[in-house]
Amino acid sequence: MQPATVGADFATITEAHRRLYWSVAPAVLHQAVAEHANLGSALLADTDGIARRVIASALAESLLLAGRIQFFDLRRPEAADATFVRALQAAGEADDSLLGAAVLGHSAFVPGWAGQRENAAERMRAARTYARRGACPAELLAWLHAVEAECLTRCGDHRQALSILRQAEDTLAVGSEHPRPEWFTWFSATRLAAFKGNTELAAGLIPQARTTLEAVLTDLPETDGKQRVVVLGDLAAVEAAAGRPDSACALLEQALDQLSVTWYATGMERIREARRALAPWQESDAVRRIDDRLYSWSATLSSLQR
Known part of the structure; x- marks a missing residue:
């Protein structure tokens, strides 16, 4: 078994990757993030208690970042879809419903950009369900509105998309008592x-x-x-x-x-x-x-x- 400090050590590297995303070349960073995620997957078997949960949460974030790079930066939607599945599994290990909502929201982009409206809508329903289970901040809820609107835009329903974007604006204006998670940096x-x-x-x-x-x-x-x-x-x-x-x-x-x-x-x-x-x-x-x-x-x- 690994020492109790291994969770915090692993999470520290995940946080560094989060910041590096905005400046490091995508292909280079993706390689590092993918290897880091492989390490996290191996460490899960050698930890328990709080350390295991910390590693699972950081692993979910790492896999989410890897999927984002694959989808948005490198345009590899099939690979991203598979990575989002792994990210959701890790979020489940951590029992982190907000991370689950973020993963599912990202996964909706894959069918949404391909014009598969029903598939995207189903993933968005799942994302909203996960968001309701946690202390969801207004920013995350507004982002889910924005994701749904973009999927609708890609599928040609501009009127409904604009309506949902107005809901997102209202959600941000009202705000909430819940703080945004540290990993929620893209909105x-x-x-x-x-x-x-x-x-x-x-x-x-x-x-x-x-x-x-x-x-x-x-x-x-x-x-x-x-x-x-x-x-x-x-x-x-x-x-x-x-x-x-x-x-x-x-x-x-x-x-x-x-x-x-x-x-x-x-x-x-x-x-x-x-x-x-x-x-x-x-x-x-x-x-x-x-x-x-x-x-x-x-x-x-x-x-x-x-």
């Missing part, structure tokens, strides 16, 4: 507005989307480079939809600059979506400059490898 009022701006764009509400996304870009912290790429891509798509190709290209230049610092597959997808919206102006110098950057030797090889 805020600004992030909620980013969800809303994307849905407004998908719904064709171009002036509203521009207002929302410009405010998000102003409020995002400098350290949030991954989200900045996404917002810049969405804003570029807004400008393209408004018939302003030069403005769209200027935003895409900024997004590509940020992407060269912080790789984010989801951000690259948004850039490509905006570029497709620029098809009517593809012979212009501004759009050709974007293509030169999108399809440089290094960028093309990097994209194919990923």
Whole structure:
């Protein structure tokens, strides 16, 4: 059996990975997180009592982080889905219902982004059930609303998505007495507005989307480079939809600059979506400059490898 201190030691590394996510290259960090999770799985068999529960909770967080990297940063949805199952198992070992809700909420993205509305809805029902079992803070509940709204947006139900996003805004405004867990670092009022701006764009509400996304870009912290790429891509798509190709290209230049610092597959997808919206102006110098950057030797090889 391992000493009682092993739980805290393992959790310390998990916390470090949590912070490293925002700056370390995804493929590099994923390798470290995956190996750390393998260690945690082995340690579960050699611990009991409080140490075992601490390790199980930290293991669930590590596997959740690994799944997030696989899904959002590397765009490997099948691998992410399997990792989320392992994360839920670890959360069950820890009997941590809020971690379970977070895992299930993330798992809903997999069918939701694939247009499988019923599958995503079932996972969201499970996530809300787990959230009710614990002392759920307003931020986590609002995030679950935002996840459901994004799944609906991907499935084409923009009206219902906007309605649920208003519920999320109301939930944050009311707040709750329960503090957010330390591991809940990926959501805020600004992030909620980013969800809303994307849905407004998908719904064709171009002036509203521009207002929302410009405010998000102003409020995002400098350290949030991954989200900045996404917002810049969405804003570029807004400008393209408004018939302003030069403005769209200027935003895409900024997004590509940020992407060269912080790789984010989801951000690259948004850039490509905006570029497709620029098809009517593809012979212009501004759009050709974007293509030169999108399809440089290094960028093309990097994209194919990923």
